[in-house]
Amino acid sequence: MSSTRVKISYLILAVLTSIAARIASDALHVPGYYDLTGVVLAYELLPLPWALAASLLIPAILILYYKVYMIAFWIYVVVGLAYWITAKKIKYLHVSFIITPLIYAILWILLYAVMTNTLDYMPVLLRMKGFTVLIMDALFSITIVRICTEVTTRLGEKHSFSMKHITIPIIILVVVIGISYYVVLDNEWSVTQGFKDYDWLQRFHTKMDFVWLPLGEKGINNYYYPHDRFERGSKGYQVWIGMYWIQGKHDVADVGLVSQFAIWDQNFWLGVHGCPKPYTYVDVVYNITKINYKGYDAWLMEGGMISRSDVQPYEEVRLRGFFITFYDPVKDRTAIIYACATEDNIGELKDKLWEVVMSWDIG
Numbered sequence: 543m544s545s546t547r548v549k550i551s552y553l554i555l556a557v558l559t560s561i562a563a564r565i566a567s568d569a570l571h572v573p574g575y576y577d578l579t580g581v582v583l584a585y586e587l588l589p590l591p592w593a594l595a596a597s598l599l600i601p602a603i604l605i606l607y608y609k610v611y612m613i614a615f616w617i618y619v620v621v622g623l624a625y626w627i628t629a630k631k632i633k634y635l636h637v638s639f640i641i642t643p644l645i646y647a648i649l650w651i652l653l654y655a656v657m658t659n660t661l662d663y664m665p666v667l668l669r670m671k672g673f674t675v676l677i678m679d680a681l682f683s684i685t686i687v688r689i690c691t692e693v694t695t696r697l698g699e700k701h702s703f704s705m706k707h708i709t710i711p712i713i714i715l716v717v718v719i720g721i722s723y724y725v726v727l728d729n730e731w732s733v734t735q736g737f738k739d740y741d742w743l744q745r746f747h748t749k750m751d752f753v754w755l756p757l758g759e760k761g762i763n764n765y766y767y768p769h770d771r772f773e774r775g776s777k778g779y780q781v782w783i784g785m786y787w788i789q790g791k792h793d794v795a796d797v798g799l800v801s802q803f804a805i806w807d808q809n810f811w812l813g814v815h816g817c818p819k820p821y822t823y824v825d826v827v828y829n830i831t832k833i834n835y836k837g838y839d840a841w842l843m844e845g846g847m848i849s850r851s852d853v854q855p856y857e858e859v860r861l862r863g864f865f866i867t868f869y870d871p872v873k874d875r876t877a878i879i880y881a882c883a884t885e886d887n888i889g890e891l892k893d894k895l896w897e898v899v900m901s902w903d904i905g
Contacts, residue, residue: 548708549588549589549592551708551709551712552584552587552588552592552708553584553588553592553595553596553599554712555580555583555587555708555711555712555715556580556581556583556584556587556588556596556600557580557596557599557600557603558580558712558715558716558719559579559580559583559715560576560577560578560579560580560581560600560604561577561580561600561603561604561607561715561719562715562718562719562722563575563576563577563579563580563683564576564577564604564607565607565719565722565723565726566718566722568722568726568730568760568789569721569722569723569725569726569729571760571789571790571874573675573679573758573759573760574675574676574678574679574682574758575676575679575751576679576682576683577600577601577604577618578618578621578646578679578680578683578684579683579686579687580596580600581593581596581597581600581618581621581622581625582622582625582642582683582684582687582688583687583690583691584596584597584622585622585625585626585629585630586687586688586691587691590626593622593626594619594622594623596622597618597619597621597622597623598615598618598619600618601614601615601617601618602615608749608751608752610749610751610752613653613657614650614653617646617649617650617653620645620649621642621645621646621649621680624638624641624642624645625638625642625684628641628642629642635688638684639681639684639685642680642684643676643677643678643679643680643681643684644677646676646677646679646680647673647676647677647680648668650676650755651664651667651668651672651673651676651755651756652664654667654752654755654756655667657813657814658809658810658812658813658814658820659812659813659816659817659818659819659820660809660813660819660820662819667756670756670757670758671756671757671758672754672755672756672757672758672759673756674758675758676755676758729873729874729875730761730762730787730789731747731762733762733764733787733873733875733904734747734762734764735903736902736903736904737764737766737785737902738901738902738903740766740898742768742769742778743766743767743768743769743783743898744766744767744768744769745764745765745766746763746764746765746766747762747763747764747765748762748763748765749761749762750762750763750786750807753806753807753810754803754806754807756806757802757803757806759788759789759790759803760788760789761786761787761788761789761875762786762787763784763785763786763787763807764784764785764787765782765783765784765785766782766783766784766898767781767782767783768781772852772853774851774853777883777887777890777891778883779883779884779887780851780852780859780861780882780883780884781882781883781884781887781891781895782861782863782880782881782882783880783881783895783898783899784879784880784881785877785878785879785880785902785904786803786807786876786877786878786880787875787877788803788875788876788877788878789874789875790874790875790876791869791871791874791876792869792876794840794841794867794868794869794876795830795841795867797824797827797830797843799867799876799878800843800865800867800878800880801824803878804822804824804847804865804878804880805822805823805824805847808820808822808847808849809821809822811852812849812850812852812856815852816854816856817850817851817852817856818856820849820850821849821850822847822848822849822850823847823848823849824845824846824847825845825846825847825848825860826845826846827843827844827845828844828845829842829843829844830842830843831843833866835866835868835879836902836904836905837905838868838869838870838877838905839868840866840867840868841866841867841868842864842865842866843864843865843866843867844863844864844865845862845863845864845865846860846861846862846863846882846885847860847861847882848860848861849861859884860884860885861882861883861884861885862882862883862884862885862888863880863881863882863883863888863892863895864880864881864882864892864895864896865878865879865880865881866878866879866899867879870905877904879899881895881896881898881899882895883895
């Protein structure tokens with residue numbers, strides 16, 4: 543078997559490992575990304591130029607799964623080089639187990655802060671759950687790769703390996719990717735079929751892993767806003783209607799649950815729309831009631847938040863509305879339905895918002 547052929551096979555193996563780990567983590571609702579596994583594997587199996595190619599190819603392909611990799615590809619190059627320097631170049635493996643996860647987590651948080659105009663909040667971001675999840679994600683990825691390569695190396699000392707020994711794990715990874723992707727389509731995206739179109743609203747469905755990075759949570763957002771949402775003085779100004787579809791089970795009776803997802807989503811939105819130093823906080827919650835929503839045991843909460851507009855000059859706004867939370871045990875998903883308008887307009891729009899929320903085919 544030629545040297546080039548072996549390198550190509552290892553490159554394919556590394557790329558598929560990252561893709562399989564990333565999609566499987568969503569299929570299994572495991573916090574974290576685990577997309578670093580293939581990068582580390584590449585630096586264990588391949589010479590530097592080929593490993594660098596893997597570091598670029600992995601996020602490039604993952605763009606097809608989640609577009610955030612378009613702005614995050616450089617992280618894998620930097621982290622891969624950090625691992626190569628510590629583990630392979632100077633051969634301080636124990637140092638690589640500390641440095642590599644830290645760099646991985648810090649760079650993701652830094653990217654988040656830059657994209658959302660929240661660099662001033664870095665000390666807060668580095669103390670949040672998301673930072674810890676990223677560190678554990680990278681540490682687990684490195685550990686798994688090291689164990690696998692160590693076992694393979696020892697077996698290789700006793701047995702000769704042929705091309706089929708590389709082909710078998712490649713086939714297994716392709717199968718894992720296919721099954722995991724099917725599960726994600728069913729578990730995460732099938733819910734989008736229940737959201738209808740309305741003449742006065744625009745509809746969107748987006749993956750939220752990067753938005754909720756500080757929380758260490760994953761899922762999607764199904765949301766609407768009016769055509770005149772960005773027109774100051776209009777009834778639709780700053781109106782939101784939607785549903786977070788979050789991986790895993792959370793306490794749906796917890797007001798803090800609603801608060802944290804809404805706050806970080808709003809701040810992210812403000813930041814990417816140019817608002818300097820975005821802020822959002824809940825100022826009132828009332829009428830917390832247990833209800834039945836589409837057959838689910840749900841909680842209704844009314845209240846509001848103080849935030850900033852996403853339209854220059856980014857003035858402070860008071861948002862008022864309602865939230866509905868429930869857990870779907872079949873999908874293992876927590877739902878947070880939200881609908882809000884400005885304090886001046888909520889009285890006129892509340893019934894209309896309720897009409898939209900009750901028209902969804904969920905459950």
